[in-house]
Amino acid sequence: MRVLRTAAISAAAIMMIPASTAIAQNVQPIEYTLDNGMKFLLMPRDEQPNIITAGWIAPVGSVNERPGITGVSHLLEHLLFKGTDLIGTSDPELDEQYREQLTEVREKMRAYTLDVQYKRMYAGEIENPWDPANDTDELRALRAQMTELQELQSKITIKNEFDSIYTGNGGSGMNAGTSNDFTVFYINVPSNKLELWAWMESDRLMDPSMRELDAERFVVIEERRQRLEATATGKLDEQFDSMFWVASPYNWPVIGWMSDLMAYTEDEIFEYFETYYQPANLVGVIVGDFEVEEAKQLVDSYFGRLENKRPKADPVVTYAVPLLGEVRFSGECDCQDQVEVRYRSVPYGHPDEAVFDVMADLLNGRTGRLYKSLVEEQGIAASASASHRSQHYAGSFSFNARPKGNVDLATLEEAWYVELDRLKTEPVSDRELQKVKNGQAADTFRGLMDNSSLFFQLAITEGYGGYEYLNEHPKRIAAVTAEDIMRVANEYLRADARAVASYTRKGGTEEVMLTLDDVRASLPEEMVEMVIPGMESGLIEIAATTDVASLQKQIEDMEAQKDMVPPQFQTAMKFMKQQIERRIAELESEADGSTQEGGAQ
């Protein structure tokens, strides 16, 4: 077989990788700004022939909302697929009349609901003021009017015309996404259809119809159910986020609170649209197989038609207040037990952002510290990871873990604090740091290799303030030192400014009876032979004991020692405790004269 040269990989590789990336990571799109202020990044690339990925980003997301309209950024994203004054209807004039009449009825229903129905809710008469099941006669009449108008309108509506025009012209992967900070729209089109793209996108930015607003509200509510309420941890995560961010507008979900989803008016939606989707606020991005001059002419003709109708929006005013103590949140769900410890980090572009990114990488992956320590050496976690996310106005750094077997969450949390202490007190070795930097450097190439990931990187970085970040961030990563990591860990990852979420399985308080096999699996291999025989004889002793008081004393002793027992013996101790408790129950039921089958229910 081929001779392996494993020993040769060493210093040469260390030197080589950073050197090669320094040359290559230089993304230079052509910048082109229209008279109305809309900016374009053009990135011709012929590696994928015949295809263009095109789209645009609006730097607006849930962070720009306020109570009462939470989720409006996301609903607006949906509504921008519902056609325009020209697309989606066979009779634009009649359609406009219906839309006006619908608006009138909708306003009446809203005013009535916020007044009468909300009062009934606060008085405890009904649970959900928006639920048709709780309609009063007045509301029922209004709802009937609305249904009638919707039915009339639907006769002249061409359903999903916006989508089918693209579909019939070879558009694919059309979608959009809304985050806390931005909203992005994109599609792949064949190279000869760039003009179609310019037509469609400029049209929906110019005259969106917001048609079918009421049906789309319910689609979003189903989306909320699907993503949050019917998922194992969705609803709990949402509340934990809320607690973690305190005053910051990151404290409400992108999809919005249920009450607000029902309440938006058309006026609110249009005002939001006109404020944040005016051309001076937008960036278009085109990547792939196209001619630059042709693209410039096209975007001039089409997107040049857009007007800035309102004053520039204020930046977000409310900034995050620091956490002033430890926040703890515990909940039950249909989920595996899990724990998260979360800290505030830094906003996007802050000098310490790269340090947090490196720190997360040090902890992650199969050669990262968390896997090695919590999963392999201590055998207490089924999985453990760290993550870092810098958003526009604030960032967060998290530790997440799920226990192995019956290890409790407190043990995992403690294990994290031990790892964190290492980060704070011991400088990371050169090799470990270099490994993370090599991986980051290679990943920057990997993230640029196809049109759509290149599109997203350009759109999102530009939405956050400038695509130059793509070229700057790798340099910042390369410059992170062992001292930086210690400094940042000490400065930000503090016990008196953290939030801890513990989720346990619903109904999980019914204790699962452990077996000797569970104990065997929980122990480090070399300990099995030392511990198990002793436990087996212990079991015999317990079975032979008839003295309840002495058994109870043993349990008390175990409770007292609990915190001193090393994590790998926790399962063994829990097993012994269960066995003693079972024996006590046996003895007590014998005393009662009744019989009882052992085992968990």
Place this chain on the structure above:
Amino acid sequence: MRSVLTTTFAALIVGVGSLASAGDIPSHPSELSFDELVFTPPLASEFRHELSSGVPVFMASSDEFPLVTITLSFKGGEYMEPEGKAGLAAMTGAMIRTGGSATMSPSDLDEEFDFMAANVSVSVGDRTASASINALTSNLDDAFGLFMDMVRNPRFDSERLEVLRGQQLEAIKTRDDDGLGIAIREMGFLMWGEDFFEARQPTKASLEGITVEDMKALHARIFNPSNLMVSVTGDFEESEMLAFLEDAFDDWTPGEASPDVPVPTHTFEPGVYYYEKDQPQTQVLIGHRSFERDDPNAIAIMVMNDILGGSGFTSRITNSVRTREGLAYTAGSVMRPRVEYPGVFMAYFFTKVPTTALATRLVFDEFKTIETELATPDEVETIANNIIETFPRRFESKAAMMGLFISDERTGRAPDYWQTYRDRVRSVTPEDVQRVAKAYLHPDEAVILVVGPWEQVKKGNAESEADASRVATMDEFFGGKATEIPQRDPETLEPKSED
């Protein structure tokens, strides 16, 4: 080789003369005209090489980034798992990757790969297995050496095995947390039978029973040159790469080729089935067995399904359940043919509990409409245009293209399949759509599977719906009969005993 693509590219430079200026923007996009997009699908033979041992190698180079990807693709997979060893295939793949090699311990090997920034993956899927490395060109030689030692001589380290087994045992505990997971699992059981590899699930007992010997045996059967095809993309020179692979595989002795996939024998009883779960939204799957990939009607069926529910917003089920009625965020249908035997057709949606029956009715209405009424020429044209215009995307990434060629060769697809594909799509008529809808959709012989709180699902939306014509209950399907699927213990998948 690359010249095929570059010539095609050169041929489609678009005429600048046709550009709109601000004054003459048409009022509807249908008035725009476009230059024809010339695209000739590349032939597999232009990328195909063979090593002296007969192993096929598909190569396409590009020097945009200093990275190379080499993928070894093997025939063989879950269908070869012995009885009672469900989960063996996936575990073997994971252990080849994480369990070390003859010369290196698992953690040393991981450390080297990570330090060299090489991404390495190994997986054993249902029918095929693959091992893949993506490495910087500058250290490909070293990284590939380690990779091949791992692929050929995996260590199956026992500590790593126990970690993995522990993770898998944890993971199966959560199987009933996710309603969609339950729906897919139970639909698989109904369609294929619990023991057939398409549906089979690992259990506590099967995971606990998997040994290193089992994994070694499966590894030897699958990961040998008799089952192998290779794909290489990225930054390299072709003749050098061929010589490099020739050298690397030189002493790798062929074994026995993997057997063919077995054919299912299970049959199912049509009707309504439900799995009780307390949740605000239900997951509903409506399905039956469908057709084989090489069925002469395959393309017409695909067009029919795209009209019915397979092409997002442009399709009827999505339009009706989501856009018109606002009952679901996700709704549609899929046709999944198999090469060896008929595959599965499935319509799906997730909706709030009371509207489950109404949404089901809307889907059945669409089944009926597509069988009894001709689709409009516009609908058929929109779908055909989409398939034709997005066709080049199949060949967009070189790695995906090589993967397609390997899969085509493995499954014996006609060599001119892609050359004539667009003409065959173009020739589908509204009459064809109706004909295949009648022949291949069987709503009366389908399974309706609902995961949710059944008592509420069953009684439907009478309490919240004012319009009598929209009141629906589950009684309207299959004469109101419904079969409860017993709650399963997530670890054993045995029905839970009643307490």
